[in-house]
Amino acid sequence: MFSGKPIDYQDEPLTNDGFWPDLNLADFQRSRSIPADVDAETVGEALLAAVAEVNGQLATVQDKYKAAGYAGAIDVPGARMGGSNQLTAQYKKAVYARAKADLMGEFATVGRRESHPGQEGDDTRKGLLAEAATVIRQMNGLRRATVRQV
Incomplete structure (x- = not known):
């Protein structure tokens, strides 16, 4: 139930590797409705684990852009809005989806099902992992699905 009080999120910065954008715990909690x-x-x-996984999966993307002379993802040309460009927005989407998927078990613990219905489902977790995988594939220059002949 809405109490009228603002939600107190943790304003904790996450310093990234210098190429990918730094993140903030409160931004993640707010944008992905983390209780x-x-x-x-x-x-x-x-969030840290998701950053490590996504950074690993995007190592070749980072190498490609660095070789082209871009110091950071924010420097790569593309659509922009506010303080982000399309590459940094895709990165955040992948990291945040992966991190929320990792947290799904936390929503299912005692007492949380009533206050956060539907957030503990396996379908939700699978959907978040698929969202992250799709974005990472796009960033790697791959299509949504790849068909190989065996």
Whole structure:
């Protein structure tokens, strides 16, 4: 139930590798509707783990852009809005979806099903992982699906 009080998210910066954008725990919590009652340390660890996984999957993308002379993802030409460009927006989408998928088990713990219905489902988790995978494939220059002949 809405109490009228603002939600107190953890304003904790995540310093990235210098190429990919730095992130913020509060931005993740807000943008992906992470319940404020989920332990901030647990949320932070999920975000760090997602960054490590996504950075690993995008290593060749990063190498390609660095070889082309771009110091950071924000420097790559493309559509822009606010302080982001399409590459940094895709990156955040992939990381945030992966991190939320990792947190799905936290929503299913005692007492949370009533306050956050539907957020603990396996279908939701699979959908978030598919969202992250699709964005990562796009960033790697691949289509949504690849068909190989065996």
